Amino acid sequence: QKEVEQDPGPLSVPEGAIVSLNCTYSNSAFQYFMWYRQYSRKGPELLMYTYSSGNKEDGRFTAQVDKSSKYISLFIRDSQPSDSATYLCAMTALSGSARQLTFGSGTQLTVLP
Amino acid sequence: DAGITQSPRHKVTETGTPVTLRCHQTENHRYMYWYRQDPGHGLRLIHYSYGVKDTDKGEVSDGYSVSRSKTEDFLLTLESATSSQTSVYFCAISTDRVEQYFGPGTRLTVT
Numbered sequence: 001q002k003e004v005e006q007d008p009g010p011l012s013v014p015e016g017a018i019v020s021l022n023c024t025y026s027n028s029a030f031q032y033f034m035w036y037r038q039y040s041r042k043g044p045e046l047l048m049y050t051y052s053s054g055n056k057e058d059g060r061f062t063a064q065v066d067k068s069s070k071y072i073s074l075f076i077r078d079s080q081p082s083d084s085a086t087y088l089c090a091m092t093a094l095s096g097s098a099r100q101l102t103f104g105s106g107t108q109l110t111v112l113p
Numbered sequence: 114d115a116g117i118t119q120s121p122r123h124k125v126t127e128t129g130t131p132v133t134l135r136c137h138q139t140e141n142h143r144y145m146y147w148y149r150q151d152p153g154h155g156l157r158l159i160h161y162s163y164g165v166k167d168t169d170k171g172e173v174s175d176g177y178s179v180s181r182s183k184t185e186d187f188l189l190t191l192e193s194a195t196s197s198q199t200s201v202y203f204c205a206i207s208t209d210r211v212e213q214y215f216g217p218g219t220r221l222t223v224t
Contacts, residue, residue, distance in 0.1 A: 008153070032211045043117075043203055043215035044156070088155060092211060099144075099211050100171065103155035 003027050006089055006104030015113050019076040023089035023104045026070065030091040032099070033065050035074045038086045038106070047074070047087075079111045116140045117216035119204050125222045132191040134219050136204030138184075145187040146171075146205040146213065147179060149198075156203065162187055194223045 006023045013019055021035075032051055036044035050056045053067045062075040072091075076083055089104040116139040126132050136145060147159040148171075158171030160179040168179050176198060178190045191198055204216040 004155075006155075034212070036215075041218075043217050046212055046214065049212060090156075099207065099213065100158055100161070101156075101213060103157070105153055105155040 003102050004104045007107055008105055010108040012110045015111055017079050019079050021074040021087050021107050023072050024070055029093035032092050033072050034090040036088040081111050081113045084110045119216040119219050123220045126194050127224055129193050132194050134189045134202055136187045138206050142206040142208050144207045147189045148203045149200040151200050196223050199223045
């Protein structure tokens with residue numbers, strides 16, 4: 001079993017929809033949780049990260065962490081065709097200065113105009 | 114791409130040949146990382162560096178070596194390429210903070 005599980009999709013939604021992307025994890029030592037967006041044939045781009053449990057909002061994006069359930073989510077409001085990409089969750093524990101990130105396999109999202 | 118360049122961007126090589134990929138940063142960040150990305154596996158860490166000449170292994174380090182002789186450059190070497198090393202390779206950098214920033218990637222095909 002992988003340490004981080006992410007539904008690969010593909011997920012297709014109409015423009016303006018609310019999108020929910022999720023990851024589950026098994027390692028209770030994870031403390032930092034990140035979401036990356038990756039356009040086709042590009043490098044991953046950091047969207048946002050949260051520390052421990054709670055919510056964080058940045059524009060149309062909201063990240064949620066529920067450590068008791070080992071479950072994290074990324075919500076995209078008013079989705080746009082430009083949001084079409086693969087979304088990767090990543091997480092890391094506190095130990096060590098060089099942060100070894102563990103990634104989910106990514107969810108491919110298409111927002112239809 | 115956060116002041117990170119990777120070279121070459123594409124490479125096709127034959128099984129058994131050595132291959133070196135280069136990552137160059139202009140951010141003066143302390144930490145540098147090499148990942149590979151394969152369908153169904155996400156990104157997996159190969160090696161990382163926490164300073165000049167300071168490196169350590171990641172999750173999938175077998176068959177790879179790295180070197181960092183300058184802060185700005187991190188080299189990944191496949192000593193004898195195999196078909197299982199066909200992948201997209203990404204370099205990333207970070208400071209002491211948790212965020213990592215990725216380069217544009219190198220597509221490597223081993224025939």
